[in-house]
Amino acid sequence: MESLPLPQTRLLRTAIPGPRSATLHAERTRQVSSGFGVALPVFIDRAEGGILQDVDGNRIIDFASGIAVTSVGASNPLVQARVSDQLARFTHTCFMVTEYDSFTAVCEWLNTHTPGDFEKRTALFSTGAEAVENAIKIARAATGREKILVFDDAYHGRSLLTMAMTAKVNPYKTSFGPFPGEVHRAPMAAPLRWPGGAENATAEALAGVEAVLAAQGPETFAAMVIEPIQGEGGFIVPAPGFLAGLRGIAERHGIVFVLDEIQAGMGRTGRMFASEYEGVAGDLVVTGKALGGGLPLTAVTGRAELMNAVHSGGLGGTYAGNPLACAAALGVFEAFENGDLLAGALRIEDTVRRVLEPLVAEDSPIVDFRGRGAMLAIEFAAAGTASPRPLLAAAVAARCHAEGVLVLVCGTYGNVIRLLPPLVIGQDLLEDGLAVLVRAIAAVQAESTAGEFDGDSPVEGPTGHTTPDFEQNLRRFETAVCE
Numbered sequence: 012m013e014s015l016p017l018p019q020t021r022l023l024r025t026a027i028p029g030p031r032s033a034t035l036h037a038e039r040t041r042q043v044s045s046g047f048g049v050a051l052p053v054f055i056d057r058a059e060g061g062i063l064q065d066v067d068g069n070r071i072i073d074f075a076s077g078i079a080v081t082s083v084g085a086s087n088p089l090v091q092a093r094v095s096d097q098l099a100r101f102t103h104t105c106f107m108v109t110e111y112d113s114f115t116a117v118c119e120w121l122n123t124h125t126p127g128d129f130e131k132r133t134a135l136f137s138t139g140a141e142a143v144e145n146a147i148k149i150a151r152a153a154t155g156r157e158k159i160l161v162f163d164d165a166y167h168g169r170s171l172l173t174m175a176m177t178a179k180v181n182p183y184k185t186s187f188g189p190f191p192g193e194v195h196r197a198p199m200a201a202p203l204r205w206p207g208g209a210e211n212a213t214a215e216a217l218a219g220v221e222a223v224l225a226a227q228g229p230e231t232f233a234a235m236v237i238e239p240i241q242g243e244g245g246f247i248v249p250a251p252g253f254l255a256g257l258r259g260i261a262e263r264h265g266i267v268f269v270l271d272e273i274q275a276g277m278g279r280t281g282r283m284f285a286s287e288y289e290g291v292a293g294d295l296v297v298t299g300k301a302l303g304g305g306l307p308l309t310a311v312t313g314r315a316e317l318m319n320a321v322h323s324g325g326l327g328g329t330y331a332g333n334p335l336a337c338a339a340a341l342g343v344f345e346a347f348e349n350g351d352l353l354a355g356a357l358r359i360e361d362t363v364r365r366v367l368e369p370l371v372a373e374d375s376p377i378v379d380f381r382g383r384g385a386m387l388a389i390e391f392a393a394a395g396t397a398s399p400r401p402l403l404a405a406a407v408a409a410r411c412h413a414e415g416v417l418v419l420v421c422g423t424y425g426n427v428i429r430l431l432p433p434l435v436i437g438q439d440l441l442e443d444g445l446a447v448l449v450r451a452i453a454a455v456q457a458e459s460t461a462g463e464f465d466g467d468s469p470v471e472g473p474t475g476h477t478t479p480d481f482e483q484n485l486r487r488f489e490t491a492v493c494e
C-alpha cells in the first residue's frame with residue numbers, strides 16, 4: 012500500500028488536541044496506568060520528515076523526534092526497506108540462542124565509528140537504561156571495584172540503578188526508593204549556574220570531582236559516567252575542558268570513563284558523537300535512541316579488554332539486538348553515509364541560533380541559549396538571574412502545542428524548552444515552527460508582565476542541588492513531561 016507523501020506543512024484542522032484525540036485519550040485514561048505522563052495528548056496517525064499527522068488530520072511540526080529518536084525521519088525509506096525485508100524473513104531468534112549477522116554488522120559499525128583509536132567490542136541491548144546498567148556491569152567486572160561516579164543534573168534512565176544515577180527527583184525517583192548504593196554524585200561544570208562564574212567552572216568542578224573521589228577512595232570506583240551534553244537535565248553543555256579533565260582524572264585513578272551518548276550521539280549534534288567536540292573518547296560509550304531509527308536498540312561499545320572481561324553468558328537479554336532493530340540501525344547508518352544528515356544538523360543549528368539567540372538579553376526571561384547541532388535549548392529565568400521560571404516555560408510550550416508545534420520541556424528545574432527536530436526537517440517547516448515559538452514567547456511574556464507567571468521562582472539557582480523549597484514548587488505545577 013503506497014501512500015502519498017505527507018505534506019511538509021503545518022495544518023490546524025481542529026483545536027489541539029482535536030475531538031478524536033480527546034476521545035482516544037479518555038479511553039487511554041481508562042486503560043493505561045496513570046504513571047505515564049504525556050507531553051501533548053494527541054494521537055498520531057502518520058509521521059514523516061518534520062511532520063506528525065494526528066487522527067484529526069492536524070499536521071504538527073515535530074521538534075521532539077520522539078525524544079531524539081527519529082533523527083533520520085520517522086518513516087525513512089532506508090530504514091523501512093531493511094525492516095520490511097527482515098520482517099518477511101524472521102522477527103526473532105534471540106542472539107543467545109542462534110545467531111544472525113546483522114547483529115555483528117551493527118557492532119562493527121559502532122566499533123569503527125565511535126571515538127577512540129583502539130580495538131573495540133560492542134554489546135547490543137534494547138533500552139538505554141539497560142545499556143547503562145550493562146556498562147556498569149562491564150566496568151565492575153573489569154576493575155573488580157564497586158562504586159560509580161555520576162554528576163549533578165545527570166539523566167541515565169528509569170531502572171532502579173539508573174534512577175539512582177539520575178539526579179532529578181521528581182518525577183523520576185519520587186516514591187520509588189530505596190535505590191542501589193555505591194552511586195556518588197559530583198559537581199557538573201554547568202556554565203550558567205556555576206557559583207564561581209562560567210570561566211571558573213571547569214577548574215572548580217574538576218576540583219570538586221577530585222574531592223568526592225578523595226573522600227570515598229578513588230581506588231574504589233569502577234566507573235565514572237557522564238553525558239557529553241546533558242539531555243533531560245537541561246541540554247547543559249559542559250564548560251570547555253571539563254570532559255577532557257574528567258578523562259584525565261579517570262585515567263589517573265584507573266576508573267572506567269563512560270560516555271552516555273544516548274541522547275546526544277548518532278549525529279544529533281552535527282558530529283556523529285557529541286564528545287568529538289571535546290576531542291574525548293570514552294573507555295565505554297553508550298548509544299541508543301536514534302541508533303535504532305525508531306526501533307528499540309541500544310549498545311555499549313568500548314575497549315576490547317574491558318568488553319571481554321565479562322564471563323561468557325554474563326551479558327545478554329531476550330530482545331537484545333533484535334533482528335528488526337538491527338536492520339533498522341543498518342538503515343540509519345546508510346542514511347548517514349553521504350554526510351547530508353550531519354550537515355542538516357548544522358543547518359538546523361544555524362537557523363535556530365539566528366532566531367533564538369538574539370532573545371537572550373539582560374532584561375529578558377530567556378537567560379540562555381545553548382546546545383549543539385540539532386540539540387538546542389533556551390532557558391527561562393527571572394531576568395538577569397539564574398532563578399528558574401518553570402511556569403513560563405510550560406506556558407510557552409502549551410502555546411506552541413496549541414499552534415501545532417511540538418516542543419518539549421526539560422531541565423532539573425523544568426524551565427528549559429528544548430528543540431530536537433528530525434535532522435531531515437525541511438527549512439520552511441523549521442522556520443515556521445520557530446516563528447510560532449517566537450510568537451508564543453512574546454505572547455506569554457506580555458501576560459507575564461501582567462503578573463500571571465510571577466512567583467514561580469523562589470530560589471536563586473545554585474549548582475545542581477535543588478533546595479527543599481524548590482522541590483515543593485516543582486510539585487505545584489504538573490511536571491512538564493520530560494522523558
Ligand SMILES: *Cc1c(COP(=O)(O)O)cnc(C)c1O
Nearest residue numbers: 138139140166167168242273274
Ligand atoms: C533516554 C536516555 C537514557 C535512557 O534510555 P531509555 O531507552 O529510555 O532507557 C539514558 N541516558 C540518556 C542520556 C538518555 O537521554
